[in-house]
Amino acid sequence: MNRKQNRKQRLEKKQQKERQRELFRQLSPLLWTFVVWFALLSLIHTPLIKDPLLDFFVGFTTHSAYWFGRLLLLPVEMDRVPFLSVNGFHMRVVMECTAYNFYLFAGVLMIFVRWPLKHRLISLGIFFLLIFVMNNLRFITMGYLGSYRPELFDVVHDYLWNILFGFMVFGTWAWREHLAGRLEKAGNKGGADTALPADA
Numbered sequence: 001m002n003r004k005q006n007r008k009q010r011l012e013k014k015q016q017k018e019r020q021r022e023l024f025r026q027l028s029p030l031l032w033t034f035v036v037w038f039a040l041l042s043l044i045h046t047p048l049i050k051d052p053l054l055d056f057f058v059g060f061t062t063h064s065a066y067w068f069g070r071l072l073l074l075p076v077e078m079d080r081v082p083f084l085s086v087n088g089f090h091m092r093v094v095m096e097c098t099a100y101n102f103y104l105f106a107g108v109l110m111i112f113v114r115w116p117l118k119h120r121l122i123s124l125g126i127f128f129l130l131i132f133v134m135n136n137l138r139f140i141t142m143g144y145l146g147s148y149r150p151e152l153f154d155v156v157h158d159y160l161w162n163i164l165f166g167f168m169v170f171g172t173w174a175w176r177e178h179l180a181g182r183l184e185k186a187g188n189k190g191g192a193d194t195a196l197p198a199d200a
Helices: 002-044 047-071 100-112 117-148 150-194
Strands: 083-086 089-092
Touching: 002 047, 002 100, 047 083, 047 117, 083 117, 089 117, 100 117, 100 150, 117 150
Parallel strands: none
Antiparallel strands: 083 089
16 A cells, blocks of 8 residues: 555656656756847947937837827827827837837747747747837827826836736747647657658
8 A cells, every 4th residue: 555655656756747847948948048038128228229229119109009090090100209299198118118128029029939940030020010019009098088187198108018928928838838738749650650660
C-alpha cells in the first residue's frame, strides 16, 4: 500500500513539475519581452532618439485621430499638430498619448514568441490594428468626456485607458498563443497520420 502511495505521490509531483515547466515555457516570452521593452523605453527617452520619434508619433497620432473622427462623422477639428478638439474640447497630443509603448511592446513580443513566422506576422498586424483603433477611440471618447465631465478626464486618461490597453495586449497574446498551440498540435497530428511506417 505504501509503495502504491509513494509511486502515486512521485507521479503527481512529476506531473506538477511538468505543468510548472510548461507554464514557464509559455510565459517566458512575456518575461523576456518586459525586460527588453523596459531597456528600449530607457533608450528611447534619450534626447537623440526621443525628439525625432516624438515628431513622428505625435504627427501620426494627431492626423489619424482627426481622420478617424471625420470618417465617423464626428465633430473633430485639428488646427495644427499637436492640437486636436473633439466636441469642442481641446486636447494636446503628447508622446504618452501616441500608444508608442504598446506598439513597441507588441513588436518586441513577436521576437520572443515561439510561433511560426506566418503566425507572427499576422499577429503583429492584429496587434498594431487593435492598438491603432483603440488609441483613436481613446481620443474620441476622451474628447466627449472632457466636454461633458472634465473633472473625470485625468483619472480616466491616466488609469482606465492604460488598464484597458494592458488587458487588450495580454488578451490578444493569450488568444494568439492558444491558436498557435492548436495549430502546432494539428500539424503534429497530421504529420503522425501521414508518416510512413518505419522499416521492419
